[in-house]
Amino acid sequence: MAVAEPRSAIYEGTRIPSPTPTVLEVDPALREQGDILEVNFGPNHPSTHGVLRLVVELNGETVVGIRAVIGYLHTGFEKNMEAKTWWKAITYPERIDYVSFQNNELVFVLAIEKLLGIEAPPKARWMRMLLCELNRIHSHLVWLGTAALELGAMSMFWYCFRERDAILDLFELVGGVRMHTRYFQAGGLAEDVPSGFDAECRAFADTMQKRVDEYEALLTGQAIWLERTKGVGLLSAADAIALGQSGPVLRASGVDWDLRKTQPYLPYDEVDFEVPVYPNGDVYDRYRVHMDEMRQSTRIVQQALDGMPEGPWIVDDRKIVLPPRHELHTSMESLIHHFKLVTEGYRVPAGEVYVAVESPRGELGCYLVSDGGPKPWRVKFRAPSFVALEATATCMSDALVADLIAIVGSLDTVMGEVDR
Numbered sequence: 001m002a003v004a005e006p007r008s009a010i011y012e013g014t015r016i017p018s019p020t021p022t023v024l025e026v027d028p029a030l031r032e033q034g035d036i037l038e039v040n041f042g043p044n045h046p047s048t049h050g051v052l053r054l055v056v057e058l059n060g061e062t063v064v065g066i067r068a069v070i071g072y073l074h075t076g077f078e079k080n081m082e083a084k085t086w087w088k089a090i091t092y093p094e095r096i097d098y099v100s101f102q103n104n105e106l107v108f109v110l111a112i113e114k115l116l117g118i119e120a121p122p123k124a125r126w127m128r129m130l131l132c133e134l135n136r137i138h139s140h141l142v143w144l145g146t147a148a149l150e151l152g153a154m155s156m157f158w159y160c161f162r163e164r165d166a167i168l169d170l171f172e173l174v175g176g177v178r179m180h181t182r183y184f185q186a187g188g189l190a191e192d193v194p195s196g197f198d199a200e201c202r203a204f205a206d207t208m209q210k211r212v213d214e215y216e217a218l219l220t221g222q223a224i225w226l227e228r229t230k231g232v233g234l235l236s237a238a239d240a241i242a243l244g245q246s247g248p249v250l251r252a253s254g255v256d257w258d259l260r261k262t263q264p265y266l267p268y269d270e271v272d273f274e275v276p277v278y279p280n281g282d283v284y285d286r287y288r289v290h291m292d293e294m295r296q297s298t299r300i301v302q303q304a305l306d307g308m309p310e311g312p313w314i315v316d317d318r319k320i321v322l323p324p325r326h327e328l329h330t331s332m333e334s335l336i337h338h339f340k341l342v343t344e345g346y347r348v349p350a351g352e353v354y355v356a357v358e359s360p361r362g363e364l365g366c367y368l369v370s371d372g373g374p375k376p377w378r379v380k381f382r383a384p385s386f387v388a389l390e391a392t393a394t395c396m397s398d399a400l401v402a403d404l405i406a407i408v409g410s411l412d413t414v415m416g417e418v419d420r
Contacts, residue, residue, distance in 0.1 A: 014239050015397045021243065024393040026057050026065035035059055041404065043072050052415050054392075054408070061400045066393055073419040081379045085345025086112055086186065089376060093366075094180040096381060097417040099142050102135035102171075103359040105184045107381075110265060111355040111368040112186045115348045116320065122267075122309045124188035129266040130201070130304035131174070131183070132357075133297040137208065138167045139360035140290045140297075147287075147409035148219065151228050156218060163211050166204050173197050187321050188314025202305055208298045216291060229284035233395040233407035236281055243394065244387050247362025248289040249411060253281035259358040271303040283403075283410040290412075293360075320346045345374040352378075361385055361412055385417040 017024045026036055042053035051072040057065030077096050081089040093108040094101035106128060113119065120128070145160030168178040173194055175181025183190050219225045235245070240253040250257055258275040260268040276292035278285035314321055322341060327334035350372040356365040365382030388411040395407045 014242065015234065015236065015394050016239050016242060017393045017397070022390045022393055023067040024063070024065050024396055030059060030064060036064065039401075043069070052389075052408075052413075052418075054404070056401070056404065058401055061402070063396050063399050063401055063404060066396050068389055068392055070389070070415070070418055073415045075416070075420065077420050078379045078381065082376050085374045086348055086376065087342060087345040089379070090185070091180070091182055093381070094182070095416070096383070096420055097359070097361070097364075097385065097414045098179070099414050100135060100139045100360045100364075100417075101180050102131050102184075103357055103364060104381075105182070106132055107355055107357045107359075107364050107366040108368075109184045109186055110357070111353050111366045112348065114353045114355055115351055115368060115370050116186065117349070118187055118315055118317065118320075120188040121312045121315065123193075123311050124313050125266050126304055126308050127189060127193055127313070128184060129268065129271075130301055130308075131171070132266070133300045133304070134167050134170060134201075136297045136360045137294050137301075138164055140294050141167075143290060143360075143409075143412045144215065144287075147406075147412075148225075150405045150409050151225070153219065153222075153225065156215065159211070159215065159218075163204075163208065170197070170201055170204065173200060185314060185321070187317060188312070190314075192313045193308070198305055198308075201301065205298050205302045205305070209295060212291060212294050212298075219287075220291075226284065228403075228406050229282065229287060229410075231280075231282055231284075232403045233283045233286075233399065233410055234281050234397075235391055235395050239394055240281065240391070243391050245362065245391060246387065247358070247360070247384055247412075248286055248293065249362065249388050249391065251275065251277045252285040252289045254279040259356060259363060263356070265355070265357055268300075270307065271300050273297075273300050273303075283406050286410040286412075347372060347374050348376075356382065359384060361388065361414070361417070381417075381420065383417040383420065385413040385415070389413045389418055 037058045039056045039058060040053060041056055043051050053069040055067050055069060056063055077092050081092045090105065090108060093104040097104050141160040141164045145157040148156035171181055172178045174197060175183040235253050237254045240250050240255060254277060256275060256277045261275055273296045276289045278288050318337065323334035323337050328338060348370040350370050352369040354365055354367045356363050362384035363382060364384055367380040368376055369378035371377040391411060392408060399407060
């Protein structure tokens, strides 16, 4: 019988801490010298990523030990969803990652549709793609504005939130609210694409490319920005893969992997875009990936507007779809059907599925189990923020305390998604 290889041997020759990959332990010989200072960073984070506590051990200005303490934003969303009908549970995923709400809603709806054995009409799928790419730009803008602010680039925050506000106006146009729209439904969309959306969205897309150029003009060649980001927070391709990374963190380490290309879950194979990949795995390359992705997402939005098909925006299945709103005033049957669907929900065939999408933070997966009833039996999300946070100890090896905020910010974690 083969003997399992010790964990320390698995990570030999890498920067991944051993034996615990998520914790950087202080060298016992160094601790014996008695010069180690333990500092708590948090549990209030200096920006908007969420409430995170980092227990940091310093030898002078060098970080020699670090561990993350999570759970301050635990909401029990997954268990709450198991107590709600399929219809009502759709409102929860958006609040798990409140920055990438549209993508989180999408993955849950796609999982329901896979269990039901249905597919949304082409118009709904193209609109979903368009809104998810707007949401990607929105998420990257929040990341860029806050990450730059943490390093002293205060003006970037206001520029980024100017464009973020324009995107939220577009979400409000289609869903009636700026965030957590619940616009994606099992089988399609809640409503047809409103008149006026095309013109407003085109106007935004036409300006967004120039805005990204402006951001880069402020940061990409700026001496202080380069000093704080280049060669900092290194994560090699091998280490990134070993730690299960995805999204911008993985692609900034030189690994060309994007679910939109490899496993297109929406009509991404019908639009033209590139996947930005950079080789160095430092804070600077993670920044460059985010910048390039905003450009590529803008390209996808423009192509989605040009290629948006006509036709229905939701499947014609009265078992899971609300009756048309105008029928509620004239048809008792439609009113009863509406009431029963919202209060009792619909039943989903027994089975289990796993669906993954490329969220702004990487592979966002949803594992669903149905027992054939009106509620999910089991809901579990594969949260890319949680996985990215696990790379903190590796990225912090040989780093200074001044690098701490830059490194943690570059991993682009949202603590609501980490804790769930």
